[in-house]
Amino acid sequence: MNPKSTRKSVSFKAQARTIDHLGKGQIADAPTAISELWKNSYDAYARNVALHLFDDEIKCGAIIDNGCGMTYEQLSNSWLTIGTASKSKKNLLPKEDRFGLKDRHTQGEKGIGRLSTAFLAPVTLIVTKKVDTLYSAAMIDWRLFENTYLSLHDIKVPMQQFDSLEELPKVCSELQQDMLDNLALNPSTEDEKILRRMWEHFSTDENEAFELRHNPQDDDVFVSTEEKVRQLSTSFSFKLNHIDSWLPLLDKVEKLDGEQHGTALFLLDLNRDLDLLTNRGNMSRDADEYKAIQSDLVDTLRAFVDPFNRESDETNEFHYEIAAFDMEGYLYGEQTEILNYQDVFGYSDFETLEHKVVGKVDEKGWFRGHVTAFGKEHFDVAFPCRSSGMDALTKTGSFAVKLGTFELEIGKSTHEPEHHSHLIAQAQKYSGFMIFRDGLRVLPYGRSDNDFFQIEEHRGKNAGRYYWASRRLFGQILLDQESNQRLKDKAGREGFVKNQAARELKSLVRTLLLKLADTYFGGKSEERKLMLDLLSKDKKRQTKARNSSARLSKKAFTGAMDTNLPKLNIHVESVRRVHQELESGIGISLHHLDELIEGINKLEALRPELKAPNKPAKMDGFLEEQYRSYRDLFGELSELLQTCRERLNKLESVNQQRSPMESAQNKYDTIESAITKQVNTYANAIDKTLERLESTWKKEARIDKEAYERQMLPMLDMVTNSSNTVEVLNSLDKVYRELSDDIATKYEGFLKALGKLEQGVDLESAFTLAEEDRVKAEQEINQMRGLAQLGISFEILAHELNAQDKAVTRSLNFMSSSAKQEPSFKNAMKAHKQFTEYLRFLSPLDFRVIKSVTTFQGKR
Numbered sequence: 001m002n003p004k005s006t007r008k009s010v011s012f013k014a015q016a017r018t019i020d021h022l023g024k025g026q027i028a029d030a031p032t033a034i035s036e037l038w039k040n041s042y043d044a045y046a047r048n049v050a051l052h053l054f055d056d057e058i059k060c061g062a063i064i065d066n067g068c069g070m071t072y073e074q075l076s077n078s079w080l081t082i083g084t085a086s087k088s089k090k091n092l093l094p095k096e097d098r099f100g101l102k103d104r105h106t107q108g109e110k111g112i113g114r115l116s117t118a119f120l121a122p123v124t125l126i127v128t129k130k131v132d133t134l135y136s137a138a139m140i141d142w143r144l145f146e147n148t149y150l151s152l153h154d155i156k157v158p159m160q161q162f163d164s165l166e167e168l169p170k171v172c173s174e175l176q177q178d179m180l181d182n183l184a185l186n187p188s189t190e191d192e193k194i195l196r197r198m199w200e201h202f203s204t205d206e207n208e209a210f211e212l213r214h215n216p217q218d219d220d221v222f223v224s225t226e227e228k229v230r231q232l233s234t235s236f237s238f239k240l241n242h243i244d245s246w247l248p249l250l251d252k253v254e255k256l257d258g259e260q261h262g263t264a265l266f267l268l269d270l271n272r273d274l275d276l277l278t279n280r281g282n283m284s285r286d287a288d289e290y291k292a293i294q295s296d297l298v299d300t301l302r303a304f305v306d307p308f309n310r311e312s313d314e315t316n317e318f319h320y321e322i323a324a325f326d327m328e329g330y331l332y333g334e335q336t337e338i339l340n341y342q343d344v345f346g347y348s349d350f351e352t353l354e355h356k357v358v359g360k361v362d363e364k365g366w367f368r369g370h371v372t373a374f375g376k377e378h379f380d381v382a383f384p385c386r387s388s389g390m391d392a393l394t395k396t397g398s399f400a401v402k403l404g405t406f407e408l409e410i411g412k413s414t415h416e417p418e419h420h421s422h423l424i425a426q427a428q429k430y431s432g433f434m435i436f437r438d439g440l441r442v443l444p445y446g447r448s449d450n451d452f453f454q455i456e457e458h459r460g461k462n463a464g465r466y467y468w469a470s471r472r473l474f475g476q477i478l479l480d481q482e483s484n485q486r487l488k489d490k491a492g493r494e495g496f497v498k499n500q501a502a503r504e505l506k507s508l509v510r511t512l513l514l515k516l517a518d519t520y521f522g523g524k525s526e527e528r529k530l531m532l533d534l535l536s537k538d539k540k541r542q543t544k545a546r547n548s549s550a551r552l553s554k555k556a557f558t559g560a561m562d563t564n565l566p567k568l569n570i571h572v573e574s575v576r577r578v579h580q581e582l583e584s585g586i587g588i589s590l591h592h593l594d595e596l597i598e599g600i601n602k603l604e605a606l607r608p609e610l611k612a613p614n615k616p617a618k619m620d621g622f623l624e625e626q627y628r629s630y631r632d633l634f635g636e637l638s639e640l641l642q643t644c645r646e647r648l649n650k651l652e653s654v655n656q657q658r659s660p661m662e663s664a665q666n667k668y669d670t671i672e673s674a675i676t677k678q679v680n681t682y683a684n685a686i687d688k689t690l691e692r693l694e695s696t697w698k699k700e701a702r703i704d705k706e707a708y709e710r711q712m713l714p715m716l717d718m719v720t721n722s723s724n725t726v727e728v729l730n731s732l733d734k735v736y737r738e739l740s741d742d743i744a745t746k747y748e749g750f751l752k753a754l755g756k757l758e759q760g761v762d763l764e765s766a767f768t769l770a771e772e773d774r775v776k777a778e779q780e781i782n783q784m785r786g787l788a789q790l791g792i793s794f795e796i797l798a799h800e801l802n803a804q805d806k807a808v809t810r811s812l813n814f815m816s817s818s819a820k821q822e823p824s825f826k827n828a829m830k831a832h833k834q835f836t837e838y839l840r841f842l843s844p845l846d847f848r849v850i851k852s853v854t855t856f857q858g859k860r
């Protein structure tokens with residue numbers, strides 16, 4: 001036989017299952033699937049994308065966007081062709097499909113991303129519209145691709161073009177009908193008969209597998225795939241209100257671009273994850289599965305777009321959200337927000353951090369950038385992160401880094417206490433080390449279960465040296481497709497393909513983290529020791545100053561109360577007597593009148609000294625009482641003195657001993673001497689205080705100079721010729737640094753205070769006011785905390801009550817129409833509505849620190 005005759009060339013043929021494997025079988029989980037579809041919307045220059053979930057008998061979801069959409073031909077050619085090369089050349093979309101937005105680096109490359117829709121629901125209805133074209137729709141039941149007997153070309157995807165979205169329910173039901181043709185339920189042609197047999201074979205296989213199933217339960221019922229496809233197709237009907245939430249997105253671009261355009265993927269009969277998020281039924285809000293699904297979704301999709309780079313730029317707008325709506329739908333129902341693009345730790349937050357690293361690792365593996373440690377800036381930092389064995393140019397390519405963190409212990413942090421607790425709360429929600437490529441997040445980096453750079457693993461071994469901790473790290477690596485070409489995603493989007501570029505990236509970043517920790521932040525860093533030292537000294541000094549000032553004013557206050565109160569009592573008593581005498585007014589001799597004037601003059605001169613002192617911010621009940629009676633008594637003294645003065649002036653004029661001119665001159669002279677006396681007393685007191693101050697500070701200066709000798713000499717004594725010179729010099733330098741810091745702090749504080757005095761600042765009042773404000777703020781915060789506690793309790797309660805409310809309403813509505821006619825039904829409904837109203841009345845208690853913004857659209 002001629003061996004050549006068996007030689008031939010054959011091409012691969014694809015079974016239908018390939019689609020199933022590439023889509024549902026390949027993708028890691030539901031959040032990753034959503035991210036794939038969102039990336040497609042991003043590539044289509046959408047401004048908005050959302051995942052909306054609608055509760056119903058058959059639950060439905062929709063991934064909606066206002067991107068460029070597809071024509072009928074594009075839908076059948078590119079969307080329905082696997083591995084489409086449309087994007088692989090990475091060309092920009094035509095100008096008219098970019099709507100004047102900033103150029104976007106195309107994220108898609110493999111041409112399989114859209115198949116992940118199958119992970120979210122068994123059936124997809126895709127509706128799309130491009131500018132200047134009609135709407136197009138196609139329907140796919142992904143379960144058809146599970147049939148192992150079918151080839152790809154055996155399955156037909158029904159498609160249709162139509163004019164207006166209002167026709168969609170009708171279009172959908174026609175597509176449902178056409179899709180059933182794939183099962184060939186009533187075969188007539190030969191091909192259909194073959195198709196029917198393939199489905200029968202497959203159902204038999206499934207039934208056999210069912211019989212042999214592991215761990216059978218009594219209530220297991222066999223339903224073949226074919227049956228499932230048929231059942232959903234006949235029981236589902238598309239409702240017009242499923243498009244309500246897409247309309248606002250379309251209207252928005254109609255205003256901006258002149259016509260509606262976009263794509264919606266309706267997910268019919270949601271799979272378990274999304275189904276639970278839409279309505280968790282009897283499952284508790286605290287059930288582990290429910291919590292895990294929700295947190296996984298938020299963890300994966302938050303910061304979908306680099307949050308450090310897009311603060312309010314309209315030409316770069318890409319907003320995303322996930323929300324669930326109850327049975328009443330988008331327009332009238334209640335909305336549960338699951339994720340919003342604003343829920344991120346943004347760049348303005350990042351800038352406030354005490355520890356920051358902003359820079360770049362270049363293609364040679366050198367870090368160059370700017371480090372802030374404990375708020376202190378270090379410019380032009382540069383060091384190599386490459387390890388031995390790396391080529392001159394790394395395979396990773398250059399990339400930018402931003403790292404930010406803070407000290408968890410408030411005592412070690414330079415942040416103010418309020419800001420510190422704000423950061424702790426932010427870190428609980430948004431911490432993580434994420435990777436972005438051309439502005440979009442690369443999964444799964446930054447998810448709480450991903451530790452690519454082994455941050456937590458190392459920390460477990462030596463937390464002091466491996467300073468960075470995921471739970472308080474706000475970090476990102478910024479890649480781009482050009483510089484980092486070799487970093488490729490795995491098809492299932494579970495991270496980079498493990499090649500040399502990915503291994504080098506990991507090693508470069510690990511070295512970077514370690515070196516930064518050793519130099520600036522971690523246990524080994526000198527910088528950290530120094531800063532912590534300074535910090536604790538500064539903090540101690542500030543608190544000491546505040547406390548001693550508060551103590552001094554309290555001491556001055558109680559002292560004044562104790563010594564002045566008896567004096568004040570005596571003076572008030574004497575003025576009262578003079579007052580009485582003047583009131584009776586009769587038979588006052590001229591001589592006695594002069595005596596009285598003399599007495600009042602004296603008392604008046606004493607008055608300023610008896611003025612009530614500044615009261616301390618915090619007073620106990622007794623002191624408060626004492627203060628009030630003192631203040632009243634002083635008020636009485638001032639009042640009495642003034643009336644006496646007026647009486648005396650009157651007497652003087654009645655007596656007509658002096659002419660008005662003489663009287664005025666006389667008054668002028670008396671006041672002048674009183675003022676001179678008063679000023680002189682104060683000037684003397686100031687002189688004395690300054691003298692004391694001068695001698696105290698001279699003494700301080702002497703002591704400080706001696707302190708140097710006292711500390712240095714014993715160290716000098718211990719040095720021998722065999723000592724290590726470097727160590728000795730370093731330790732002498734260390735003493736110098738510490739002493740010099742202490743001296744600077746002490747003298748500068750004093751000088752600053754003097755400077756303020758020189759500029760006429762009333763330090764005493766400023767201090768008292770600041771202290772009063774502080775105490776008031778402290779009290780208000782305590783009250784707020786109490787109120788917040790109440791608010792949180794109510795929020796939890798309200799959530800449960802809301803769920804109960806819905807359950808009751810739903811059950812009541814499900815009652816038969818005859819039952820609904822019963823008066824008792826009506827009463828139950830009325831009572832229930834009343835109850836819900838009461839709940840609404842309490843809703844203002846549901847307050848949070850940050851209120852989210854609600855946008856009302858359409859009929860709402």
Ligand SMILES: Nc1ncnc2c1ncn2[C@@H]1O[C@H](COP(=O)(O)OP(=O)(O)OP(=O)(O)O)[C@@H](O)[C@H]1O
Pocket residue numbers: 036040041043044065067068069070078079084086087088107108109110111112113114115262263
């Ligand atoms: N929301 C959308 N709007 C407009 N066109 C879309 C949309 N989603 C998908 N497409 C079209 O369908 C094609 C296929 O998308 P798919 O996600 O499967 O592949 P890709 O994005 O090219 O690559 P990858 O598998 O890496 O995501 C896209 O290239 C695009 O032309």
Ligand SMILES: [Mg+2]
Pocket residue numbers: 036039040107108109112113114
């Ligand atoms: Mg894609």
